[in-house]
Amino acid sequence: MTQPPPAGGWPDPASTGQPSTPPADPTLPVSAQPAVPPQPTGYDPGQPADPYAATTSAPGVPLAAAPYPQAGYPPQPGYGYPPPAYGYPQQTNSLAIVALVLSLIGIGSCITAPIGAIMGHVAMRQIRERGEGGEGLAKAAIIVGWILTALMAVLIVGWILLIAFAILDSSTTV
Structure with a gap:
């Protein structure tokens, strides 16, 4: 045996506790339809728009833990600051390139290698000061530039020694 529904109908389990409105009767004109109470929108004009805006209390009563740092205090990590901007590309320092x-x-010309190494040092300083990208490019320029400069210096010293030995050898055999 089934029981009759309670007065007002069965409660809706998904209901927010507000009284339900009967469905509109399509046979009645619009003016004869029952009045529909306004649904709550979550906006209460009596409350401030920002829930954290009312941070004052009665004198002598301490405030609850504030979500944002108070003036005069060091900022706490995670409060009031946006998360770190990961994924945003940095501008690459053009001097590093x-x-x-x-x-x-400098591999082929030998003269531009030391210029590239010196410019790499200048680019590293600019990157640190400006917060730009391209640190790896500048480091590579420094390393490649100084290695090629050292190889060029060894090659020049070798040529000078070879010429000196050739001159000494030619003067003793004649």
Whole structure:
């Protein structure tokens, strides 16, 4: 045997506790339809728009833990600051690119390698000061530039020694 529904109908388990409205009767004109009470929107005009805006209390009563740092206190991590901006590309220092290109061209020309290494040092300083990207490019320019400069210096010293021995050998045999 089933029991009759309670007065007002069965409660809706998904209901928010507000009284339910009967469905509209399509046979009645619009003016004869029952009045529909306004649904709650979550906005209460009596409350401030920002729930953290009312941070004052009665004198002598301490405030609850504030979500944002108070003036005069050091900022606490995670409060009031946006999360770190991961994924945003940094602007690459153009001097670092030029320094690497000059260092690599130094393989064939030998004169641009030390210029590229020096420009790499200048680019590293700019990157630290400006917070730009391209630190790896500048380091590569420094390393490649100074290695090629050292190889060029060894080659020049070798040529000088070879010429000196050739001159000494030619003067003793004649």
